[in-house]
Amino acid sequence: MPPESGPSSPFVTTETRVRELMMEASDDELLGMFIQTLSMIHLTWSDSFLVPEASFKSNDMATGSPTLTMASYIPYLASIASQTNEPLPEAMQDQARGLLAEAKQDLTVLHKERDRVQSLLDAIQSKCDDMAVRIEQYRMAIALHRKLPNELLSQIFRVCNPERVEVPWALDKPPWTLGRVCSRWRKVVLGTPSLWCNVEVGHTAFDDQQWLSKVSPTPLCVILSMTKEVIRRSGSLPLSLWIASHSNPCAEHYPSVIAELLVPNVARIRDLALTGFFEEIGMFLSLPVGLFKSLESVRLSCMGFRFKRDHTSPPSTTLAVLDSSRNLRSLAFDFRINTSYSLFRLPLHHLTRLEAPNAGLDLNDAFSVLGNCAALVECTLGIGAERGVQYGRDAAILVPELSSLDLRVSTAPHFFTVFRRLILPSLVHFALSFCARKSGISSHQWDSVCTSIVTRSGRLQSFALNCAISVAELEALLAAAPLLSELKTPEVEFPASLLQKMAHGGLVPRLRMLACKVERIDDACLDPYLNMLENRRLDTIPATHIADVQFFNNRGIVGYPRHLRKLCGNGWNIRFEIG
Template identity: 25%
Template structure:
């Protein structure tokens, strides 16, 4: 519609007095037309609402009948059971939550609930988490009620598992309830719920306080005939309690045990090689005890583990420790992780110098940030012609050694994992732009497929992009966790790289633990991050 005021519409123009009357006259007919249109729309909307109501009722009728023909209702029960089992998490045990299977499956309909409750295998895996103890006494009654509820649910869950072998994980809090009287035996009520089902234990992982460990060790090999995997993480609440780890005939002696893990235990006057395990049957072993063994004890253990494929050990090697000249053959060993208390490169090199690991594929090293000579370790790893993955913290190396160490690794290496401490030492290597330029210039790790770095502070986004592009023919995964903010968004430049199937994950720190909000100190201060 044309208007004599078209040039002023949408502006801040203020009409003169004579123009006010002209505008009012101009709007008489349009306003009447607008009113008539609103009335017509109301009539049509009423008719539309009536049709919509009729349509919704008819649709409800049709859909209700169509649902009777739903394919899921016609599936044979055995197929439904297979689907239910496929709904369970694959990487861990099931949790007691209505947000996931199997509990969720029983909330869909009565038919599915009946099927789920009649499937023992659906309930044969369980993760039990003990609620954390409140810091104040006001909420302790609610905490106790939650504990009682969870105990009842756990017991009911396990009863539903019928006669199936069980996979169970129990997680107790480090903030454990210490109100139990000291003059009465202290027990873990959650462990007490699990023990009656010990005859069906197959895979068991428990994180429990030291006073509860003995209840586990009191079980005999006859009580756990199906046990294949046992993981014990001891929370040291009371160091005066000494579990009897070396008791003959305990569950540790069961011959079917092939995977064993112990974290936090203390053997006092003995060493971990005295554990009554069937060492020759073990395929996986983790020993991360508080009194870490020396090289010779670890070698004595490995000499008895002819079938071992994965190994993780804590190592405390003191100066002057005697080491036998004999070499221990670990022909089946594929993965090894060593945590060293004092000098990781030197001590792990000393250990591996007495090991024959021709099939080693994965080696991880962690521990104290104490640089030392890497020659002995490198000599062993260079001979591992199947080595594919290596991981370590950069603070183990002198600043001039890291590149030479990487150059000396076998050409089969495909995955590199490097972590940095939050506050790196000034004598540690810098994983900066120059480091990556050196890797490229010297063609270090030419077959690298995976690069994982944690807490990097010095590498720029542009240098990372250049390195990824230069390694595109072989590099397939990059996972970087930066201890800094983003400088440049390089992901758009890597679209074609990721479209080819490669994975790139870049994580940047956005919360540095300080607040520079201009509202700081005001009652209505918004929560702002660093600006």
């Protein structure tokens, strides 16, 4: 809308101003004013643009052309050019051309001025960058770390370097990167033996993928030289060695690794982990008794035989090389051993962690080991034979500190007869599995006496069982374990009555992981479980959400049940294991 005319308005429309001038003019001037008015109105869109009031004079209409000041003419001309496509009057053509030429000249001057200013800005920015570098240098010159004593720097480096030193050297990782900062840091790194006493040899030196991709593996002599240099830098501190061999040709020289890395440092080795084929592990086990007196942790991982043999598993061997390791705290191995010879000669009274899932121990030997490990906290045992029950009815087996027990049984008909002798006052995690191929899971039934054994501590948090258990015993076990958070029973199908109690938090109110069996994967079988899961998520139910669910089934999935599809669509983590 055009602005209103009046003393307070600096602008009036062309038509309104023309009317005012016509009223002021004489009769002789009316004709010229009328013609000029038609011309002006013809150039506008009915009041669509504004002309400054001060630009018009009363005698302009008489002479036939309005006289505009330069300040008002330029926006006036711009308004005509942007709001109409009508031709410009001849009287204004020369003025427009003159303004065009002047504008081009002004633009050229502005471009030059812009380039000059930009050059000045670039120079200033360059000086700012230089000054920022100087500031950083000055700040570094007075930085606090320059005042730190070497002993404190050394301690900081130890905290910043928790990983092992790899061989071949990984120069893009600590402590190598720390030593390349400055000469002082290099001296501190080289003078800190604790940075070099945790060594890992083989995961890159003996790399299968490297060999299969036809990339030349690192020569054995180089590996040994690098490892010796790292060990030399560790001074006289205790050593932790992780040595792995794989299938490339360098691993065939494993005797050199044993002879040149282990034997010269037996007095210093505290933690030792060996991964390789049975021939290579056997070289370590055949070392003389009494060498490794300082060992505190041992892990032996066997990858089978390097060369094909008639038998498929390593022959029974002994752990006699560890007989003199009086400070042994952790022992892990995954092959069969001759327990009658060596296991009981080990310093079991100090052992806090024992992992032997494939040891194939005799039933009596396995529980005898538990009885001799007074300080045992974590234990995984493989039981694969039985020479007859030797424990009397009153022979209790107390393991006071044991918090995690994982038993894997392949052949032991009288397993529960011996298991009921255990006293586990600190048990938190329990798992019992039977090998189906050798023992036949269906032949084992959970003993009701064992329920009180695993729940005696009142702290049971995880329970895993893959044999049959009655509904009454399962309910009694769950009622005695209110802190239970993980439950895995792949051979047990929960009845509706038990699920109803779980749904309202009456049983296992803290359960977060559930794995169990279902007869069929359809709405009829799954609905009681899924309803229980949904009900536990209600705010009014005093129970935790079971976030991880796994169902075991032997028949396979037929279709996609509606209720299950709904929950999975809402983000529930529900998995199935078939077979």
